[in-house]
Structure formats: structure tokens, C-alpha cells
Amino acid sequence: MTPALRAELAFAAxxxxxxxxxxxxALRITDATVTDASTSxxxxxxxxxxxxxxxxxxxTPGADAAPAPADAAxxxxxxxxxxxxxxxxxxxxxxxxxxxxxVAQDAAPPVEDAFVHTAADAADAAPTVTERLxxxxxxxxxxxxxxxxxxxxxxxxxxxxxxxxxxxxASGPHYNQWVRSGVYAEAIERRNWVxxxxxxxxxxxHRPDAPRAQIDALAAAYAQGFDDAQCPNGPVTxxxxxxxxxxxxxVAAVTAxxxxxxxxxxxxTLEAMYAHCREAAPERAVCADGRVPVxxxxxx
Numbered sequence: 001m002t003p004a005l006r007a008e009l010a011f012a013a014x015x016x017x018x019x020x021x022x023x024x025x026a027l028r029i030t031d032a033t034v035t036d037a038s039t040s041x042x043x044x045x046x047x048x049x050x051x052x053x054x055x056x057x058x059x060t061p062g063a064d065a066a067p068a069p070a071d072a073a074x075x076x077x078x079x080x081x082x083x084x085x086x087x088x089x090x091x092x093x094x095x096x097x098x099x100x101x102x103v104a105q106d107a108a109p110p111v112e113d114a115f116v117h118t119a120a121d122a123a124d125a126a127p128t129v130t131e132r133l134x135x136x137x138x139x140x141x142x143x144x145x146x147x148x149x150x151x152x153x154x155x156x157x158x159x160x161x162x163x164x165x166x167x168x169x170a171s172g173p174h175y176n177q178w179v180r181s182g183v184y185a186e187a188i189e190r191r192n193w194v195x196x197x198x199x200x201x202x203x204x205x206h207r208p209d210a211p212r213a214q215i216d217a218l219a220a221a222y223a224q225g226f227d228d229a230q231c232p233n234g235p236v237t238x239x240x241x242x243x244x245x246x247x248x249x250x251v252a253a254v255t256a257x258x259x260x261x262x263x264x265x266x267x268x269t270l271e272a273m274y275a276h277c278r279e280a281a282p283e284r285a286v287c288a289d290g291r292v293p294v295x296x297x298x299x300x
Contacts, residue, residue, distance in 0.1 A: 129150055129257055129280045132279040132280040133257060133258065133276075133277065133279060133280050135276040135279070136255075136258060136272075136273070136276040136277035136279065137258075139272045139276055141268060141269050141272045142260065142269070142272055142273065142276075142277070145260055145262070146258045146259065146260055146277075147166060147170070147258070147259045147260070147261065148170075148257060148258060149165070149166040149169060149170035149171050149172070149257060149258070149259060150171060150257050151164075151165060151166070151169070151171045151172040152171060152172070153171060153172070153173075153174070153198050153282060154172075154173045154174075155173070155174065155175065155176050155195075156173045156174065156175065156191070157175075158175055158176075160173070160191075162174070162190075162191055164190070164194075166259065167246060167247070167248055167261075168190075168205055168244065168246075168247060168252050168254050168259050168261065169190060169194055169254075169259075170197060170254050170255065170256065170257050170258055170259040171194070171197065171198075171256060171257055172194055173191075173194075174191050174192070174194035174195040174198070175189070175191045175192050175195060176195070177192060177195065177290065177291045177292045178192060178193070178195035178196045178198075178199060178201075178290035178291070178292070179192050179193045179195075179196050179240050179242075179290040179292055179293075180236075180240075180289050180290045180291065180292065180293065181236040181237050181238060181239060181240060181289055181290070182222075182240065182241070183218075183219045183222050183223075183241040183242075184240070184241065184242040184243070184293075185243070186242075186243065187208075187242060187243045187244055187245060188240065188242040188292075188293070189292075190244070190246075192290075192292050193240055193242065195290075196238075196240055196290060197254060197255060197256045197281065198256060198281060198282055198283050199238070199281065199283045199284065199286045200230060200238065200255075200256065200278045200281035200283065200284025200285070200286070201238045201239065201240060201255075201278075201281075202226070202238065202239045202240075202253065202254070202255055202270070202273060202274050202278065203239075203240045203242070203253075203254045203255075204218040204221065204222070204239065204240065204241045204242075204251070204252075204253055204254075204265075204270070205241075205242060205243075205244040205247050205251065205252040205253075205254065206218055206241075206243060206244070206247070206250060206251045206252075207243065207244065207245065207247045207249075207250055207251075208243045208245055210250040210251055211250060211264075214250055214251050214264055214265075217264075217265070217266075217267075218241045218251065218265075219241055221239070221241075221267060221270050222237060222239050222241050224267075225237045225239075226239065226270075226271065226274040226275075227274075227275070228274075229275075230284050230285045230287070231285070231287035234287040235287065235288075235289065236287075236288075236289045238287075239274075247261070248261060249261040249262055249263060250262075250263050250264070251263070251264060251265055252265075253265055253269070253270055253273050255273055255274075255277040255278045255281070256277075256278060256280050256281035256282070256284070257277075257280050258273075258277045260273065
């Protein structure tokens, strides 16, 4: 090494030491090159100390040394900006309540028609009493002879006085117990047999002093029976024959909402009433027998 080169190196070292100690001057390490913060060093300047270059490499890794944080994991913003990709929506994750459960009308059968105690078409409105009795009122054997009595129904305690608006009554308040099927020699309480009407029965009445032929005709009608569409295999004949001293005519036939008082009634007329005039009975599909009196009497 020549004396001149040694002199230049000594001068450079002294300058570096002076710069490092001078206040207000900072060193910046970039790509293993020592530069002045205020003055850029030449591009071909050599690093003053190899250890400085190694520290710079450790502190500032290159772009190829490891993936940037953005590549390593999605940012919070990315995770929130695409909820459809991150997780299925509630609609996709589970079926809606409408899909999970059947529609109410499909889950259970239609409610029974409370008026007749039989299943009805839910799409049709319940017919009125007049509509149910249209065949009864228009039957040529009955037309013009029937008395309408649409007083409604309701139970009253035993012993309660009831003033019926029609004679004989074809509806109205009544006792809780209805009458056993049969032909009776003694008058049966009206407040019991009105309950039979509610259950779709035919009640045949006669005054105690009615002609014997008429009384026998009513008893024979009971013995022969009637075709019962609601209870085709029912255990009883849903007919009651009883004297009624309050009756204004010798005989009468009564169903729910309709009464036929008359001097005489033939078999064909009774069949028409049984077939057409019980349609409006609110509980006409009850096929059980009544409970009063305890024992039926023999035919008169």
C-alpha cells in the first residue's frame, strides 16, 4: 500500500468517526450501505463494517424472504367484506320455518263442524238452519204443515222452570239427561225429550185421550224403525213415543226446529220427517241411548 493510499484511508476513517459523534447527524442503513441522513453516498461506496450490513439484513428482510402479512392471512376488512364467502347465510344454513313445518291446515284435519258433529268441507261455509231444512220444508207430504221453532239450545239444572214458546216445543232449554228409546205409557218430561231433539231424534207425541188407532200407529212406527243415516248400525232406535197432556192436537211428530201437530199422521209422513227434518240437529251423530227413565215401560 502506498503512503498516499494509507493517508486517504486514514482521512476517511477520521471523517466517519467525526460524523458519528457529531450531534444532529443520524446514520441510515439501507441495503447494507452506510449513508448520511442528509447526504447520499455514492452508489459504489463500500460498507464501513460488515457487521453493520448483517444487522441491516436481519432488521429489514427482503420481499422474497417471507410472504407479506397481506399474503399470509386475509385482513379483517377482507373477512368482513365477503360474508357470503366466509360462511353460509342463515337462509342457506337452515330451512325457514315455513319449509321446516307443514302448513297448519295440512298438519291436522279440518275441525269438525260444531253444528252437526260431522266433518265438513273447510272451504264451505256452514249452512244455515233454513238451508239444512230445505228438503224438510219443501217435501210435499210436509209443506204447509210444519211449525218452525228455532229457539236454540241450552242445558238447565233439574227442576228449572222453562216456558216454551211453542207447543209442542221443537227446541229450547232442556235438562242435561235425555230420554231412553221406547214407547211410554206415562208422560215423559218435556225438558228431557227436548234434549233428544238436539241429538237428532224423532219424538212422537199423543194426548192421553187421542184415538186408540192413532196411539197404536205411533207405537207401530217405533217398532218398525227408520233408516238412520247417521247411526246405520246404532244400538237403539232413536225414537221416543210418549203421552203429552199439554198437546193441543191429538198427535204430533217433532224433530229439531220443526213440529208437526195433527189429528193423525201416517207412516209415509213420519218417514219423510225422519229422513229430511233431522238435518239441523246440532248433535245428530250421537248414537248412544238416553238415561231417563231408568226402565222403559211396555207399549200402551
